[in-house]
Amino acid sequence: MDWDKLRIFHAVADAGSLTHAGETLNLSQSAVSRQIRALEESLSATLFHRHARGLILTEQGELLFEATSSMSRRLDAAAARIRDSEDEVFGELRVTTTVGFGTLWLAPRLPALYAQYPDLKIDLMLEERVLDLPMREADVAIRMKEPSQADLIRRRMMAVRMKLYATPEYLRANGTPESLNDLASFRLICQSVTATQVSAGATLVRELLSHPVRSTFTVNNYFGVLQAVLNHLGIGLLPDYVTEDFTDLVNVLPDVQSHEIPVFLAYPEELRQSKRIAAFRDFVLEEIIAYRKSRSRADSATLG
Incomplete structure (x- = not known):
C-alpha cells in the first residue's frame, strides 16, 4: 500500500x-x-x-x-x-492527571521545573477520565490508583487522604464541630457522590451525608471545593496535601478521614529512555520528598 x-x-x-x-x-x-x-x-x-x-x-x-x-x-x-537522544531536555511533554491534583498540587510547582528546563513545553491535560498511555493519548500520567494498562512503567509516589478543613474565620463565626453529629449546625462542602472522583473520597462523602447536615454545597472538582472553603462558605472535604500551600486551613474532626489513596506516576515502556519524562519524573520525586519533609515537620510540631 x-x-x-x-x-x-x-x-x-x-x-x-x-x-x-x-x-x-x-x-x-x-x-x-x-x-x-x-x-x-x-x-x-x-x-x-x-x-x-x-x-x-x-x-x-x-x-x-x-x-x-x-x-x-x-x-x-x-x-x-x-x-530525546539529544542531551538537552526540550519539546512537548503531555501530562495527564486529575483536576484536583493538577490544579492544587502540580501546577503551582511547575515554575521550578520550567526554571530548570525553559525550552520544555508541557501540555497539562486535567480530567478524571483515564487516558490511554500505550495509545499515546498522553506521555505521562499521575493517577490516584495503580494503572492497570499493560506495557507501562509505574511508580508509587505518595499517598493522600481526604480530610475536613475550614478557615479560622468560618470557625470563629460558626463554632467548631466536635463530632459528626455536630455537622447538623454547619455547611458541608464536597463533591457530589455522583461526581467522578476517587472511590475513597466518594465513600467518605456518603458517610458524611448519612449524618444530618444543615446545608451542603457540592462542586464537581476539588479546586472548586477549595475556593469555597477559602471564601469561608463552610467545612470542606479536601485532599490533605492542600495544607502545605494553604497553611491557615484548620483540620476539623481530625479523626474523620478517608482510606489512603495511592498516587502513581506512569508512562509507556517505549518512552523509558525519554529525557523529558526522566526530567519530569525526577522533578516530581524531588517535590514529593520536599512535601514529605514539610509534612513530617508539621506533624512533629503538632505533637510537640
Missing part, C-alpha cells in the same frame, strides 16, 4: 475536507482528490461519502483511519525517542 497515499488519506479524514487537507499538505485540491481516488481504486472500496458540507468516512474509511491514526501515534513516539 502506498505510504504517500495513506498520509494524504489521513490528512483528508482528519480535516474532513479536500481543500483543508491540501492546505496542510501544500497540495492542490485536485492533486489530493486524485490520490484519494487512486487509493480507493487500489482497495476496491469507497472511503468517503461526498456531501456539500464536506467528507464523511464510510465504514471502510473508518477502519483505515483507525489504522493510520495508530501509525501516526507510533511515528510520533519514534520521533520523540529520536529527539
Whole structure:
C-alpha cells in the first residue's frame, strides 16, 4: 500500500475536507482528490461519502483511519525517542492527571521545573477520565490508583487522604464541630457522590451525608471545593496535601478521614529512555520528598 497515499488519506479524514487537507499538505485540491481516488481504486472500496458540507468516512474509511491514526501515534513516539537522544531536555511533554491534583498540587510547582528546563513545553491535560498511555493519548500520567494498562512503567509516589478543613474565620463565626453529629449546625462542602472522583473520597462523602447536615454545597472538582472553603462558605472535604500551600486551613474532626489513596506516576515502556519524562519524573520525586519533609515537620510540631 502506498505510504504517500495513506498520509494524504489521513490528512483528508482528519480535516474532513479536500481543500483543508491540501492546505496542510501544500497540495492542490485536485492533486489530493486524485490520490484519494487512486487509493480507493487500489482497495476496491469507497472511503468517503461526498456531501456539500464536506467528507464523511464510510465504514471502510473508518477502519483505515483507525489504522493510520495508530501509525501516526507510533511515528510520533519514534520521533520523540529520536529527539530525546539529544542531551538537552526540550519539546512537548503531555501530562495527564486529575483536576484536583493538577490544579492544587502540580501546577503551582511547575515554575521550578520550567526554571530548570525553559525550552520544555508541557501540555497539562486535567480530567478524571483515564487516558490511554500505550495509545499515546498522553506521555505521562499521575493517577490516584495503580494503572492497570499493560506495557507501562509505574511508580508509587505518595499517598493522600481526604480530610475536613475550614478557615479560622468560618470557625470563629460558626463554632467548631466536635463530632459528626455536630455537622447538623454547619455547611458541608464536597463533591457530589455522583461526581467522578476517587472511590475513597466518594465513600467518605456518603458517610458524611448519612449524618444530618444543615446545608451542603457540592462542586464537581476539588479546586472548586477549595475556593469555597477559602471564601469561608463552610467545612470542606479536601485532599490533605492542600495544607502545605494553604497553611491557615484548620483540620476539623481530625479523626474523620478517608482510606489512603495511592498516587502513581506512569508512562509507556517505549518512552523509558525519554529525557523529558526522566526530567519530569525526577522533578516530581524531588517535590514529593520536599512535601514529605514539610509534612513530617508539621506533624512533629503538632505533637510537640
